[in-house]
Amino acid sequence: MPVFTEYSSSARDLRILPSFAPPIPRLSLPFSSKENNGEKYEVIIVGVCSSVPGQSNSVKRRPAGLMLDLLLARYGLSDESLLCIDAKPSTLKSGQADGIQPRTLEVFKTLGISDEIENEACHMWQFAFWNPSPDKKKIIERTAVMPEVIPPARFKYEATIHQGRIERIMETDLLRYSKRGVLRNTRLVDVKIDENGDSDFPVVVTMNTNGTERAVRTKYLVGADGAHSVVRQSLGLKLEGESLDHIWGVVDLVADTDFPDIRRRCGIHSPAGSVMVIPRERISTGEYLTRLYVHVPDIVSPEDDQLPAGETGSKADDARQRRSKITLEGILKQAADAMQPYYIRPKDGVIDWWAAYQIGQRVLPEFIVKDSKNAARVFIVGDACHTHSPKAGQGMNVSMMDSYNLAWKLIYQINGLAPSSTPDNPTPLLNTYQTERHETAQQLIDFDRKFSTMFSGQMGATEGLTQEEFQQAFKLNNGFTSGCGVEYPENILVVRDVNPSSSPVQGTDYLSGILRPGRRLLNVKLLRHADGGQRDLHDDTPSTARFRILCLASQDLLDRDSVSAKALERTAMLVTKFPASTIEQIVLHPRLHRSFEWGDIPACVKQTSEMRFYDGSALGDAYSIYGVDPAHGALAVIRPDGYVGVVAQLDDVRQVEDYLQACIRTVS
């Protein structure tokens, strides 16, 4: 029988709570709305378009605003400083965009919110290509099955799950950090920049909560309000680009079918038309949903029939009228025809959801609006700055990654951690949002146009695109569609070697993991020295807005006064020049000629990196994956968003220092 006499510290009972992300330090003065005249914020996020409720032509809504709100709350902004508004009464709405890329899953994992998707989403592992068969009786045949995710990635599948569920997952996490959460039923009316009243809070936002209108000021405003963005329109910004897409039908159903690949993603090109099959998650009946995209060429001919929001007239009426000709029966018939000789029909005659849609590819030239002093003040993210078709499963991902790119830059600016600036460029860190994400948006648009046209299925006949070319295009673009191959152009946050011969990195197959400034650091499996634990590097680099210096020590680590030892000591010193806890050190070692203890290596390793010091060769070959010669080692800086910022030779701590000084202010 157990008998205890126990004593406990008062903090101990709090340990039953889930872990909270540590906020990033603030060097700027604390913000208090009480000291200011009128209602003021440091950041306002307009989280959703202000479309008129009940209107049958709803527009797509992405969780880009919610993502940004969540990140800023986790980084430390309080409800007093941060406001996210939403015109809708709740997030509880099943959205249209439902594909989660491997890269997005990686980011969710570093936020500790990927579990439900890992456990309950549909995982698409394979893409099957179906094409007309030379055997006329067979009509169509499977010509290839490819992995859905081709480059190395932590998650080797794309996940499909209701967007409403993604939003609910993010909002649940948000409410751990923010008591208010998203302010509902609040519609944006107008935005303007007015520095006369208060130049520190120059953005004037007029909003309407349940019929009551008020104007508030904010330092920064983010427009995440979708394709019909009021932020964009208020500031006179215009999307550019052509509108080339066709009218499509899409239906979600539990399929009764003998088509053998109903649980694989399929591109079916049949003589009777094209269908894309997207397997989806299991529902509460125990059955599995399937999504079908159908191009209905006979009903509607492709045409640029899109109009800016708010514009009406015969052209818009015409588009609406032609869209209305698409019926559920038409979509189902088209699918059934294209999938012959297999049958497909809704199980028990019930369908889950269907829609007809038209989408043009457009992009906004400027993602940032500046004030008269040239400081970035307004940011456009997500569908508000790039629109495209849903078929490649990109939308929600690219939108959330806009926010992931912007969030840490914003908190660095607000918390006084941003680097020194010049009068003509007061916000160099914030400006990189435009440089990096506009490029990605443009790539997205270009890819979508190509993929969408290719998939329409008319090319085989009219332009001679072969199935091999379609497969090849899928493969080539997979780096982009998986989110793992995105590469940002050079800027202060992406510094590439002018002289490749002096680079410590060999190889150019960046998609396979070779360290490349501007690309995300690939996850590797590592053996931790302190506890013999098998770790994923991504799990030890959570999304807490910290920079990391990745030190890949060389084989001389155990020698006295080695290059490795000196580099480790110098980087440990370097970290102290920057605000406390903004930079973490990660140390890897290659295979060494003998086993060793803490006492055999520089003391700074245990001091700075006790639980971030790994054997890079025991569970996988991190050095070869990253393209680093174990004889020479290397240094790299990993940005808060997981992208490589700079790569340097092991003894070139100076280059690391130069890079970091352009990203973070110093304190000494």
Next chain:
Amino acid sequence: MPVFTEYSSSARDLRILPSFAPPIPRLSLPFSSKENNGEKYEVIIVGVCSSVPGQSNSVKRRPAGLMLDLLLARYGLSDESLLCIDAKPSTLKSGQADGIQPRTLEVFKTLGISDEIENEACHMWQFAFWNPSPDKKKIIERTAVMPEVIPPARFKYEATIHQGRIERIMETDLLRYSKRGVLRNTRLVDVKIDENGDSDFPVVVTMNTNGTERAVRTKYLVGADGAHSVVRQSLGLKLEGESLDHIWGVVDLVADTDFPDIRRRCGIHSPAGSVMVIPRERISTGEYLTRLYVHVPDIVSPEDDQLPAGETGSKADDARQRRSKITLEGILKQAADAMQPYYIRPKDGVIDWWAAYQIGQRVLPEFIVKDSKNAARVFIVGDACHTHSPKAGQGMNVSMMDSYNLAWKLIYQINGLAPSSTPDNPTPLLNTYQTERHETAQQLIDFDRKFSTMFSGQMGATEGLTQEEFQQAFKLNNGFTSGCGVEYPENILVVRDVNPSSSPVQGTDYLSGILRPGRRLLNVKLLRHADGGQRDLHDDTPSTARFRILCLASQDLLDRDSVSAKALERTAMLVTKFPASTIEQIVLHPRLHRSFEWGDIPACVKQTSEMRFYDGSALGDAYSIYGVDPAHGALAVIRPDGYVGVVAQLDDVRQVEDYLQACIRTVS
């Protein structure tokens, strides 16, 4: 710009919720408390001991009751039918037991509640053995490092995390299924069996909620009320066995130390005494906790000084007095002495928790109390029926596994799914709880006595136990301590072949995965036919109280009228004899001589097992892991708790039928 016209089924918006476990069907009459006189339930769980609050000698409390409550709620019992009471006002209490075994993690995973533990607990991968060094200057040295988990298991580590957090995780999930959750502030006063009033609800439970006493009736009562169980005492049951353990000190702290293995589990035997090091989770400061167990031989000599609860007298006073001699300073000094030449001290002088405790190993002979008709009515689970020391990290695990063993048997009985019974044995299914868990408890007690004595550190000197013997004992017992090697004795739910030569399974290394009735089915990696998805078998066999027939088809699967085809068709037919959805089919195939489509195999496979049909050779060799010859195949029945029930030759569907008829009632 996207324009949608969409139509949605009303059920669709519910899909944003996390998935719920499907309840097991009910063939018995629905229960309604309204139709009964007085307050009645089908199951009452007494979830925690009714120790007097504020008493300094608190007793250990395990989440066995909460686990049972959660399982029964998930299986489908409503708040009307199921009541769990708890004397305490909340679960928000940091407990003493904190180790989660790999097998417990496996079970948590099949309930979808393992994520937070996977993400945030401390993972112990290794056990380091430290012993006196022949080099006197070194004093102690590391003589070996072993994996913490030796047998194959889905999780290759033991996790440590606050018990209060485990309870919070379970309670969060419980509240998805139960509006009431646990009824707090309700103390059990008395239990008796009284069939005169109402023989269907023969257990009379007197309880006290916030000072108000009332008596209610229930069909079944479960005593999960800890070492000082009132259920046990009310029914006159007595723990048996000796009380051999010493008085120990235990402390949780952030360690300031140069001891190199502070992040590994360590058994340190030094000339100055013994210390066990248990690394623990990271706390909100970013630091990591360490637990130290210290045997303090000089202060208190081992003696049987335990008394049944409630008993007082000079012997109890004496024990309490001797325990009070243990001080925090004494524990820390003992640890510091035993870890010389390394230093260890609390960082910043602060400790997190400490306790002095004495525990004897005892076990209850009968875990079940029956009524006059010999029907099982009261069940004792967890610490209420077995007590032992915490050092091997067993307590919470064995307790929760008691509940996991009992829960599905209870729901089968209550829902009218239990097999036919005889007048002298009306509850054969329920009786297996005693058979299976008493055996495990006895093994636990035996192991604990051995391990505890061995660890006391006095043996090296006095009884000549060598460090090799200690290592060997650790290794040998690892099947048990990991929870992966538990084997239930033969009973109606565990049917072993009388004639080993007719078994379809080769090999006897059951710990490595060879199919063995009475042991849990090892997880294997499988490639799913339908979608090319890489699956863990455990993820497709969630804890939903279903039986599974595991069909390991043979290499003849693609032949017409093959043994495999016939077996699959016959098992598909067999399933229809039992209540709908109580039995699921899982089909594996070995490496075959050609690729194939659904049309090449029996149609029943797609009908019954579309998403549970796998290639057993693509990602691992399931056949060899399970000991099954691909030339012959095999059948096995997996019980709702993941244990193998019976193994049969592929064409011996009759044996599967016989087994299932002893477990589940038939409908045709």
